[in-house]
Amino acid sequence: MLPRRLLCLAALVAVTLVAASLTGQPAGADPLPSWNDGPAKKALLDFVARVTKQGGPDFVPVPERVATFDNDGTLWCEHPVYFEVVFSFDRVKALADKNPDWKTKQPYKGILEGDYKAALAAGEKAIFGVIAATHAGMTPTEFDGVVRDWLKVARHPRFKRPYTDLVYQPQLELLAYLRANGFKTFIVSGGEAGFMRAWADGVYGIPPEQTVGSRIGLKYELRDGKPLLERMPTLDFIDDGPGKPVGIGRFIGRRPILAFGNSDGDYEMLQYTTTGTGPRLGLIVHHTDAEREYAYDRDTHVGKLDKALTEAPKAGWVVVDMKKEWKTIFPPEKP
């Protein structure tokens, strides 16, 4: 038996150790150092304090602390064009020899000739077709490898950095802070789930089973007698707009208490989240920083933010002014 005082001390140490291991930092440190002291940071700290205050009026039990994040433009950069579209176009080039008909068929022809205007003129549905075609024909594990190989060599045209370097440092801190406070963090994105799952765990700490996205077909079959899943070139589900609450209902089965988006594609997710009962928080990244990142909202094709920006004050959504509220944008370059 340990003497009582020693036991007591040990317990205190244990609690401190556990707390430190959960938050990864000493007590009292700023959990969001890349956020300036502005209204967004205050809203986040206040909200987390309220929902975690045992016995408080806004206390939320741990299992219900569900936070959903859009990906493109919310967790990582999306300009000048969605990174997954860049990946798809690079795949078209890589697979062109195996698909000779692409040379004469839009949008493939435009992609292969670098005439993106002609390619995009084929319409959104045709572009989704390109995404489905370039993401299929292999197992999820094989596709993981293709995406990771691409990430090793592909570089952003302006920042000259790997695309996975262009995640937002303030959001990495927020994800860790929420998890340290008992939240389960999910991606709910229009991006194809398999594309994100290839790297989201390593970059955001969000595992595949918490990454909800658009879906291509999936088929169980035998290849040379070996059972496997085959990714099929059909678009099964678009996890965007009203599809986001549906994706949340299907995969998570709980209404989030916090949702973070950046475009009108997140409107319904924000609406669904913040009209539930009890404490709720909706947030929008507003891209206002042409110097360090990009400045766009109502007048863009990539990440258009119009209706949700108009609605934000009425709905109580916190608009995060990137230029003012984020001390840093991207993590430092790895040496």
Next chain:
Amino acid sequence: MLPRRLLCLAALVAVTLVAASLTGQPAGADPLPSWNDGPAKKALLDFVARVTKQGGPDFVPVPERVATFDNDGTLWCEHPVYFEVVFSFDRVKALADKNPDWKTKQPYKGILEGDYKAALAAGEKAIFGVIAATHAGMTPTEFDGVVRDWLKVARHPRFKRPYTDLVYQPQLELLAYLRANGFKTFIVSGGEAGFMRAWADGVYGIPPEQTVGSRIGLKYELRDGKPLLERMPTLDFIDDGPGKPVGIGRFIGRRPILAFGNSDGDYEMLQYTTTGTGPRLGLIVHHTDAEREYAYDRDTHVGKLDKALTEAPKAGWVVVDMKKEWKTIFPPEKP
């Protein structure tokens, strides 16, 4: 600063406290007391020891410790008929006044008249139609309430107990044991996800986001200006047979290392799980206990186990003889 010896002691205590809080029991206690000392218990203990042995040849990192369980006949009883079918039939009776055409239309007519033979003669597709119709027309939260209200009053015809009492005590212990060893436990069942999510968390400790099942439609809409999800009477996905690996790929995005089933509907899940590389374990509940539960395998319509039973020895799947290997079947009745 604490003296070094004290710190060391404190750390030891901390580790012990954390370990105890994870397993919920003192070190050394039998984690599977309702399992007799037979081949199945040995296989489970050996497997968990191997995959958790840091530095060992079969070590599996925590995030990859995914275990999937069928529900009907694997985690809870499924005879004389799937409990969800009983629920659906009870719902048909409860909703009959609102659907006057059901009185003359099979399979509804048979259900209302207690002529189940006539109802079942309408075929499997018609029965799935009944499930879809009786599970829809409301929000997931409203449906949760309907299921929970039903569970309060419905009683199993033979055991005269609430259906959620008829879960398998050995499996409750196994789920807890796996989780204490870093596994994430998932349900992967032919049952409709919403039906299971209403009670699986409370009964098994498996949260909604880890409950994968068949799916009816889901639609985001406004009802009296209030945004909500509406459950639709369409069957979107059947999570059974080859659908199980597909459900796993979609929702979990990792190949499980342990799968537990009891019927041919689990064949592909067992096959997909155990043909992956590294340590794998497939298990089958074999219902051999007519006295304490039921005895059936090849010759039954509910939970038919034929092909998977034949294949088990070759595939290395552990067949759990319920009569021999389970000390108790159901948890004790609540006073």
